Amino acid sequence: EVRLVESGGTLVQPGGSLRLSCTASGFIFSSYSMYWVRQAPGKGLEWVSFVSRISDTIYYADSVKGRFTISRDNAKKSLYLQMDSLRAEDTAVYYCARGEGSYWSKYWGQGTLVTVSS
């Protein structure tokens, strides 16, 4: 069974940093590209970042570029999102998702809530 479990979400002050993790199981992690997608409270889905299978290709949404860093450790079957200079508008549930190629995603984690507030 494919499982993606996010962790690391919490309350953080504006300007602070946070590192999210996503632990994968039930599939060959190194064979898939991975995504972070977020959803602000009561709002729609927003793609945040993409990392290819061997991390040779990485993309970010303009809204997080220069502040967030995606990475992965294939040996640990884990995906990460380092979030710096956090703003109130970064408040959201953050989902990790397995890419089918760089196309759609069938498998999503349950999400982890990041709240940026003083």
Next chain:
Amino acid sequence: DIVMIQSPDSLAVSLGERATIDCKSSQSVFYSSNNKTYLAWYQQKPGQPPKLLIYWASTRDSGVPDRFSGSGSGTAFTLTISSLQAEDVAVYYCQQYYSTLWTFGQGTKVEIK
């Protein structure tokens, strides 16, 4: 970035009736080199992650009831629920993957009338 616009933002449909959601992209998401349309549809219920319904604009994911269908080409797409069931109450999103920088529609909330 490719902008995805859904309509309507919400709709209420009687049980057993048809629900139709439209999605328009700001540019074509059709690749002529492989004759494929790079569009997916998701269903999201409260407190849950999105669930994949449709990919390649019209291919149902495994286990998705056949009352869900996708159609369209180029820049205009439709998700149809042929006979709305109580468990279909959810928000539905279209997503383009023509660009690796995914973009989603704003969502359409489907309720029971």
